[in-house]
Each structure stands twice: as structure tokens, then as C-alpha cells.
Amino acid sequence: MTFKLTKRSALIGAALSGALALIATSASAEWRGWNIHVDQYPVTQGMEAFLAEVSEKTGGELTGKLYNNGVLGDQPDAIEQTRLGIIDFGEFSLGPMGQSIPETNVVSLPFIFKSIPQMYRLMDGEVGDAIGAGMIAKGLVPLGWYDAGARSFYNSIRPINTPDDVHGMKVRVMNNDLYVAMIETMDGNATPMAFAEVYQSLKTGVVDGAENNPPSYESTNHFEVAKYYSLTEHLIIPECLCMSKKTWDTLTPEQQEILKVAGRNSAEVQRKLWQEREKASMDKVTAGGTIVNTIADKGPFQAAMAPVYDKFLAANPDLTDLVNMIRNAD
Ligand code: BDP
Numbered sequence: 522m523t524f525k526l527t528k529r530s531a532l533i534g535a536a537l538s539g540a541l542a543l544i545a546t547s548a549s550a551e552w553r554g555w556n557i558h559v560d561q562y563p564v565t566q567g568m569e570a571f572l573a574e575v576s577e578k579t580g581g582e583l584t585g586k587l588y589n590n591g592v593l594g595d596q597p598d599a600i601e602q603t604r605l606g607i608i609d610f611g612e613f614s615l616g617p618m619g620q621s622i623p624e625t626n627v628v629s630l631p632f633i634f635k636s637i638p639q640m641y642r643l644m645d646g647e648v649g650d651a652i653g654a655g656m657i658a659k660g661l662v663p664l665g666w667y668d669a670g671a672r673s674f675y676n677s678i679r680p681i682n683t684p685d686d687v688h689g690m691k692v693r694v695m696n697n698d699l700y701v702a703m704i705e706t707m708d709g710n711a712t713p714m715a716f717a718e719v720y721q722s723l724k725t726g727v728v729d730g731a732e733n734n735p736p737s738y739e740s741t742n743h744f745e746v747a748k749y750y751s752l753t754e755h756l757i758i759p760e761c762l763c764m765s766k767k768t769w770d771t772l773t774p775e776q777q778e779i780l781k782v783a784g785r786n787s788a789e790v791q792r793k794l795w796q797e798r799e800k801a802s803m804d805k806v807t808a809g810g811t812i813v814n815t816i817a818d819k820g821p822f823q824a825a826m827a828p829v830y831d832k833f834l835a836a837n838p839d840l841t842d843l844v845n846m847i848r849n850a851d
Contacts (some may be wrong), residue, residue, distance in 0.1 A: 542547035552585030567791030574783035595715040604660035606767025624655025631826040634757040664784025665762040672753035676730025681751035685823035693731040739802035
């Protein structure tokens with residue numbers, strides 16, 4: 522529901538108009554949007570496209586402001602704040618979401634998607650709907666699935682060619698127990714840590730390495746302090762533009778429809794920009810001295826990480842069908 526002050530409402534009794542003004546301010550306030558990325562990053566550009574379309578289609582009635590670079594807090598906190606309605610919308614990786622929304626964790630199982638096109642197809646269909654239902658139940662309304670490519674290991678010590686190369690390495694992971702388990706399957710030491718702390722930690726040797734997609738490896742300058750980039754592509758984790766359900770519930774059905782369409786359109790924009798940025802990022806890091814190695818046979822990594830599935834399914838037997846739906850998809 523939205524309130525607009527009209528001439529008429531300004532004419533009614535002082536106390537009443539005061540009360541209305543208060544409601545009007547809170548209902549039409551500019552939304553606050555959380556974004557961990559820098560300016561000119563595909564996620565940032567997708568979010569900008571979303572806001573522009575929403576504002577245009579509602580004649581400026583619904584507007585928002587983006588807070589980039591994670592200034593509103595680290596990702597796990599921001600997810601909670603959005604669930605509570607303190608933050609109105611955000612673009613989140615499903616990785617850190619897994620700690621509080623089990624359905625989202627299925628995409629954090631290593632090698633679960635076979636390719637990026639397959640991930641798009643499944644997220645735009647039944648799989649995305651099932652994950653989305655889990656999110657809505659926990660206070661987040663998904664409006665668009667964004668691309669975050671595939672994550673690969675990088676470190677300052679040596680190229681990783683086999684799981685044995687991870688042995689004894691201190692590897693930063695996002696905040697999710699599944700990633701700790703994943704590193705432990707290779708006898709590495711996992712350190713969950715906020716994104717903003719990784720550069721310094723790599724530089725000072727608090728960790729030896731981390732893992733991420735090419736645009737994040739590049740935009741954070743991690744490539745300057747961890748020059749071996751080994752294309753294991755062990756995780757394909759989609760991301761989500763989502764709205765706090767608290768904010769969502771204040772909107773009319775017409776406004777909600779506008780947001781849904783704008784969310785999907787923004788995902789199209791983001792995905793296209795993502796493909797371009799991945800190439801540009803690889804060019805930039807190799808020009809900057811990164812030593813890239815591809816992994817001819819990913820089989821040993823898949824085999825090493827397989828126990829992560831057993832652990833996850835033992836703790837979440839009700840998600841077996843969803844996991845199999847993805848694993849058995851073409
Ligand atoms: C990036 C994701 C971002 C994560 C970050 C990380 O886009 O949401 O916070 O990785 O590793 O690829 O923390």
C-alpha cells in the first residue's frame with residue numbers, strides 16, 4: 522500500500538495530517554539496496570537496470586538507492602537484515618544464504634551443475650522455483666537469478682593440478698559449512714572470512730589462497746597477491762536479486778508485477794554483461810602476471826569432494842529430490 526499526500530489531506534486537521542505525513546514518509550521512502558561489488562561490475566549494472574525500470578514504470582513512485590562495496594555490512598549480516606526488512610533489497614550469492622535457507626545450499630554442492638547454460642535453464646525452471654520457495658518462506662523474494670560463473674582456486678604458493686596440491690594450504694572460503702567440508706576433503710585448512718578481508722589476508726599470509734570467479738578475482742585485485750589461478754571450476758553458484766518480503770508485502774499486486782518483470786529483465790542484462798566481463802577479467806589478470814592453468818581432468822576433484830554430498834544429504838534428507846533433480850538433469 523502506498524500513500525501520497527494530496528492537497529486535500531494537507532487541509533485536514535493538524536494532528537491527522539501530521540500522522541499521515543509520518544506514514545507517507547515511511548511508505549514512500551527510498552529503498553536501501555545492498556551490493557557487495559564495485560561500480561561498473563555486472564551485478565551493479567544489473568541492479569541499476571532494475572531500479573531504473575521500476576522507477577520508470579511507477580512514474581518515480583518506487584525508487585531505491587544502491588549501496589555498493591558492501592558498505593551496509595558483510596554478506597551474512599546483510600542477508601539477515603534484508604530478511605528483517607532493515608535493508609529493502611540486495612543481490613546475494615546463494616553461497617552464504619545456505620546457512621539460513623537450506624534449499625539454497627543445493628547449489629553449493631561441488632560440481633552440481635554441468636555447465637553455465639544448464640544452470641540458467643534449471644534456475645529459470647522448476648529448480649529455481651523450489652529454491653525460491655525456500656527463500657520466500659524465510660523472508661526473501663527472488664526477482665532474478667544472476668550469473669556468477671564458476672569458482673576456481675587461486676593461491677600464492679603453487680598451481681593446483683590435483684586435490685593433493687591443496688594439502689596443507691590455508692584457503693579462505695565464504696561463510697558456509699559446506700565449503701569448509703569441501704576444503705577438508707582435500708586436507709586443506711579452510712578459513713571462512715568476509716569478502717572484504719581477503720585481499721589483506723592473502724597479502725600478509727593469513728591465508729595462502731581463496732576461490733572465486735574471474736571477475737571477482739580481478740575486481741578485488743586478489744590477482745596481485747595470489748598469482749596462481751587454477752581453473753578447477755568446482756562451484757557454479759548462482760546469485761539472486763531479492764527483495765525483503767517485509768518491503769514486498771507493502772506493495773500492490775500491480776507494483777509487485779512491475780518488480781517481477783524488472784527483476785527478470787535485469788537478470789538478462791546482468792548475464793550478458795557477465796559473459797563479457799569474464800573474458801575481460803581473464804585478459805586483465807593474465808596481463809598482470811597471473812599464471813593460469815586449466816585442469817584437463819576434473820575427475821579427481823569430483824571424487825575427492827564427493828563426501829560433501831553424503832554429509833549434506835544426511836543432514837537434509839528432505840532435499841534429496843531437489844539434489845537429484847539437478848544431478849540427473851541433461
Ligand atoms: C563473489 C560473489 C559475492 C561473494 C564473493 C565472496 O559475487 O557475493 O561475497 O564472491 O567470495 O563472486 O565472498
